[in-house]
Amino acid sequence: MKCNGAEIVIKLLEEQDIQKLAGIPGGCNLPLYNALSKSRKIQHILARHEQGAGFIAQGMARTTGKAAVCFATSGPGVTNLLTAIADAKLDSIPIVAITGQIPSFLLGTDAFQEVDTFGLAIPITKHNFYVSSAKDLFHIIPEAFRVAEEGRPGPVIVDIPKDVQLEELEIDNWPAHVTKSDSNLLKNNSIDINDIKKIAQMINESKKPLLYIGGGILHSNSSNYLREFAKKSNIPVASTLMGLGCFPSDDKLSLGMLGMHGAPYTNLILRETDLLIAFGVRFDDRATGNISEFCPKASIIHVDIDPAELDKNKLTKFSVAADIQIVLKELIPLIKEDGREEWSKEVATIKKSNPLPVTDYYNFYQPINLIRQIGSLLTPDTIITTDVGQHQMWVAQAYPFQHPRTLLTSGGLGTMGFGLPVAIGAALANPSKKVVCISGDGSILMNIQELATLADHNLNITVIVINNGGLGMVRQLQELFFDENYIATKFECKPDFTSIAKSFGLKGYDLKDDKNPSNTLKRILSESGPCVINIPVDSKEMVMPIVPPGAGNHEMIGSE
Amino acid sequence: MTKTEHVIMELTVNNHPGVMYNITGLFARRAFNLEGILCGRAENTNTSKMYLLIKNDNRIDQTIKQLEKLYDVLSVSICSDCDVRVFDNISKLIKLK
Numbered sequence A: 001m002k003c004n005g006a007e008i009v010i011k012l013l014e015e016q017d018i019q020k021l022a023g024i025p026g027g028c029n030l031p032l033y034n035a036l037s038k039s040r041k042i043q044h045i046l047a048r049h050e051q052g053a054g055f056i057a058q059g060m061a062r063t064t065g066k067a068a069v070c071f072a073t074s075g076p077g078v079t080n081l082l083t084a085i086a087d088a089k090l091d092s093i094p095i096v097a098i099t100g101q102i103p104s105f106l107l108g109t110d111a112f113q114e115v116d117t118f119g120l121a122i123p124i125t126k127h128n129f130y131v132s133s134a135k136d137l138f139h140i141i142p143e144a145f146r147v148a149e150e151g152r153p154g155p156v157i158v159d160i161p162k163d164v165q166l167e168e169l170e171i172d173n174w175p176a177h178v179t180k181s182d183s184n185l186l187k188n189n190s191i192d193i194n195d196i197k198k199i200a201q202m203i204n205e206s207k208k209p210l211l212y213i214g215g216g217i218l219h220s221n222s223s224n225y226l227r228e229f230a231k232k233s234n235i236p237v238a239s240t241l242m243g244l245g246c247f248p249s250d251d252k253l254s255l256g257m258l259g260m261h262g263a264p265y266t267n268l269i270l271r272e273t274d275l276l277i278a279f280g281v282r283f284d285d286r287a288t289g290n291i292s293e294f295c296p297k298a299s300i301i302h303v304d305i306d307p308a309e310l311d312k313n314k315l316t317k318f319s320v321a322a323d324i325q326i327v328l329k330e331l332i333p334l335i336k337e338d339g340r341e342e343w344s345k346e347v348a349t350i351k352k353s354n355p356l357p358v359t360d361y362y363n364f365y366q367p368i369n370l371i372r373q374i375g376s377l378l379t380p381d382t383i384i385t386t387d388v389g390q391h392q393m394w395v396a397q398a399y400p401f402q403h404p405r406t407l408l409t410s411g412g413l414g415t416m417g418f419g420l421p422v423a424i425g426a427a428l429a430n431p432s433k434k435v436v437c438i439s440g441d442g443s444i445l446m447n448i449q450e451l452a453t454l455a456d457h458n459l460n461i462t463v464i465v466i467n468n469g470g471l472g473m474v475r476q477l478q479e480l481f482f483d484e485n486y487i488a489t490k491f492e493c494k495p496d497f498t499s500i501a502k503s504f505g506l507k508g509y510d511l512k513d514d515k516n517p518s519n520t521l522k523r524i525l526s527e528s529g530p531c532v533i534n535i536p537v538d539s540k541e542m543v544m545p546i547v548p549p550g551a552g553n554h555e556m557i558g559s560e
Numbered sequence B: 001m002t003k004t005e006h007v008i009m010e011l012t013v014n015n016h017p018g019v020m021y022n023i024t025g026l027f028a029r030r031a032f033n034l035e036g037i038l039c040g041r042a043e044n045t046n047t048s049k050m051y052l053l054i055k056n057d058n059r060i061d062q063t064i065k066q067l068e069k070l071y072d073v074l075s076v077s078i079c080s081d082c083d084v085r086v087f088d089n090i091s092k093l094i095k096l097k
Helices: A005-015 A027-036 A050-064 A076-090 A117-124 A134-149 A162-166 A182-189 A193-205 A215-219 A223-233 A264-270 A324-334 A341-353 A367-377 A390-398 A419-429 A448-457 A472-481 A497-503 A517-526 B019-029 B060-069 B085-096
Strands: A002-004 A020-023 A043-046 A068-072 A095-101 A127-130 A156-161 A168-170 A209-213 A237-239 A254-257 A275-279 A299-304 A318-321 A383-386 A435-440 A461-467 A507-510 A531-536 B006-014 B036-041 B047-055 B073-078
Touching: A002 A005, A005 A027, A005 A134, A005 A162, A020 A050, A020 A419, A027 A068, A027 A095, A027 A156, A027 A162, A043 A448, A050 A068, A050 A076, A050 A095, A050 A419, A050 A448, A068 A076, A076 A095, A076 A117, A095 A134, A095 A162, A117 A127, A117 A156, A117 B019, A127 A134, A134 A156, A134 A168, A156 A162, A193 A275, A193 A299, A193 A318, A193 A324, A209 A223, A209 A264, A215 A223, A223 A324, A237 A264, A254 A264, A254 A390, A264 A341, A275 A324, A299 A324, A367 A390, A367 A435, A367 A461, A367 A517, A383 A390, A383 A419, A390 A435, A390 A461, A390 A472, A419 A435, A419 A448, A419 A461, A448 A497, A461 A497, A497 A507, A497 A531, A517 A531, B006 B019, B006 B060, B019 B036, B019 B047, B019 B060, B036 B085, B060 B073
Parallel strands: A020 A043, A020 A068, A068 A095, A095 A156, A127 A156, A209 A237, A209 A275, A237 A254, A275 A299, A299 A318, A383 A435, A435 A461, A461 A531, A507 A531
Antiparallel strands: A002 A168, B006 B047, B006 B073, B036 B047
16 A cells, blocks of 8 residues: 555554644645544544644643643644644653655755754653654654653654655555553663662651642652652652642641742741652752752652752752652552651641731632632542742642642743643543643733634633732742843733634633622533633732742841 | 773764764763773674763763663773773874874
């Protein structure tokens, strides 16, 4: 049978069990789209901007843990995609981006829509492939998925020139579907039992152990083991932004999020621990504050699947490069059951006397209070996406997360515009679940065109715009650290998001001046189908507490 | 240029265009130190050998780990029997020109 490169790609994607992929067609990926039109297994999701397509893929990948796919054409298609790719790199999200490239015989001539995809991709991908002949696709496409998903996940770009997409091959026998190589899995998963014994011993001898957990728990699907482990030995759990949901927020061992906007008690308890058990984290500056002041009394155990994270930012007492799930499974039987009465009492005391700043419980429009109300109206399996800024931190501080993969947020790169397209991807991959995108009036405008994609597919997504009329997080930084010298943080034009929603054919609501906003919100959230809700908040509201740049986590402002 | 001040890192890499870009890019974006590069194709293989002259500082472990993560890097080691002076000869060559 005769097949061209593009048809081979589509068939290989079908073999990877790809059912939905997002993208935008253009001059140099037309053969791919032509082949895609003949696929009965893959549904195409037309985004309205390539960044949207990249984030839709992220929404699918973040909720399923499997690599998702997006398409873009050469030149601006690629450059538009890059932010979503870089975002996936920083948060270790497996995506495979397939980009069209100008025909190989024009390469390097500054041809129309030519850009150096390979060069641009290097620093922001786990790896990227340039395909120089159609026969190489049989190796490269499965390899791209393997690289994206294996070990520490990450984004991969496969750049295919148009002439390679059109190159015809005579194929007598379609190569057998290569299953993911077990040898590499074994390599990553083999651990030395003596290392586990050593970790268990350190934990059993510790008086004040504390778990510091992050995205690694999520990626290794080990939150159930984490719970069992923490419960068995009564070890309190502090989470990074990426780890929220891996441990139930209402458990008495939960300390919520640590770091720059962590609760005062979380950061203060971290100062008292004598053994920091760091599982699936990377000692990011937003989590640790001034690293030399981080957990000053503690020995550190660090387990992460990426060896390069060990001893990168902070020297540890003992570290192992391994899959957390396997470590936890081996570790649980070796740690002793322990009530840790004294430590539990100390933790409880610090918790009680250093809560998150008190909020006006009766004010619906007070942000922390608002997030709590939203949380109380939604079921625990609701998927929450956020954008980036104050609303994101309010969600991290106050939303009652119970399950892993229910918070999708841009942790490492901090990309405004993330929330809406990621919500679309999440809804596409989880048709039975409700998805709520909590955004701000600054962030939502950065990918608002994806309301069209949302309308196309009539997905069960509620977009909540927490509207303070400007760039609140930046305003807050100007207030605190630049002598209240406000510049470029207040919007002159304040678009009516209700009308915008309606103009895309979606329902729009505004809780401004609502006599009973709680009831209205309850009614709206109980409905299904896409809608946008505008909720005004005071522009002077701040995320508190905050650790100033360069300070230790205990030196937070606004903790009273 | 004394031996204690510098080490030579020996890399085996896939021989395809872009590998050098990948490696020098890593050094640039992570602010690792890189003083000299020697590179050549290994005979009868699809691989190349790369020798990197690096200051012997406390970031060497991290440099090795990050290099090992690169797809096209097949092995990394500190070369104990490499003669640092080969790089001296290169600097002579550069001065001559």
